[in-house]
Amino acid sequence: MDENRLRKIPSVDRLLGEPEALRIVDLFGRPSTVDALRLVLSQARCEVLEGAEIPPVDDLLVRTLHHLESRFAPTLQPVINATGVIIHTNLGRAPLSADTRTAIEMVNRGYSTLEYDLEGGHRGQRTMHAERWLCELTGAESALVVNNNASAVLLVLAGLALDRGVIISRGQLVEIGGGFRVPDVMVQSGAQLIEVGTTNRTHLRDYALALDGRENVAMILVAHHSNFRIMGFTAEPSIAELVTLGEEHSVPVYHDLGSGALLDTTPYGMMHEPMVQESVQAGVGLISFSGDKLLGGPQAGIIVGKAQFVDPLKRHPLARALRVDKSCLAGLQATLVHYLRGDATQKIPVWRMIAAPLAEIERRARRWRRSFRQAGLSAEVVGGMSTVGGGSLPGETIPTKVVAIGCESPNRVAEYLHAETPPIIARIEGDRLILDPRTVSSDEDPLLVQAVVRAAPGTYESGVDP
């Protein structure tokens, strides 16, 4: 009798004849569709043996479609960042400007002048793209672009300090995150670490003492503390003082700036983030920074400085291993043009978010609140703090307005929001879900509002009367 019931389940061939199945084949290809149908049918057989009804054809095809959709869903996908952390490393750091995205799309559409000199009609240099503009913007003599700033640090040390000493303050032997530890990278590069000073205080004379009586010193490394801050009884010599000391010993200073600001952060109510131009001005020999932190462009490591130090790195074998692709160079050029034209704070998302006026953020927060309340949620607009992130400006915050939603189980709401398309990433504070409009692009507003309203009735607190 079971056998008879099983025979009523349609076959793979029978299902493949359905118009809906043809649509699925169009989307996912025949072999994958057949595999998925087999899987769905074998599950259906088990269910029927356990006493379930014979599933209708429509139902089997819907299950097949869902199976294939989840099988082919990319794991790397866009999300809406409502955390208020502008340069969020886990969420892909800097979103790109429209011009940058277009430039990347254009260069990938066909062939390009990646290594072709149109004027001469012969082989050109990949390294020249973006580098002239980097020099123009920073005042440096020479520039080189590599895969990321971690590889820039590796290249500088391996290229210029192999088996030679690199002096660094004990206060700067930091772990930046994602396993990047300054002392470990130094070991990998073949440079010899010469630690000076103490965790909280390092003086010019500590550097001077290390230089005196040592022959084989390649450079003084100054590393940005990145995501932590030493407070209280602290001391560090200025970059200019170190440059002067280095010059007396013919030893260059290498400044690992990390975030690489080309614009001043103080007009936005934050501490001053060290700028690339300032280090160039101070006479630093080599400077490196990321392309996707405060520069606001694609992932890259940018090295600028004096030609005598940067140019040899372009010929180093590691430079070939760490080189960037055409997408990166096209995107970087387009991002740099914003700085040259002076429209960075309007066009580069990272800077637009930093510069967003509080009144505008509050207006959007109020609109979100209205929609949330109409859906019966208990939502309020309250003051909050956005952060820059990405290792820049540690501890610094930008006043913002957030929407706080009361929840019975905030973790479950967060889970539902993660399952949305696109997923929404929010912050949880106590029993409230916090959504910061600063890091949400305004064209994402409707998607965010719909997703929050949809997310699991019953997991929010019962609504208030608007």
Ligand SMILES: *Cc1c(COP(=O)(O)O)cnc(C)c1O
């Ligand atoms: C972020 C950072 C790095 C690493 O840069 P990536 O571009 O992430 O490789 C290195 N040094 C400092 C000081 C940083 O802040």
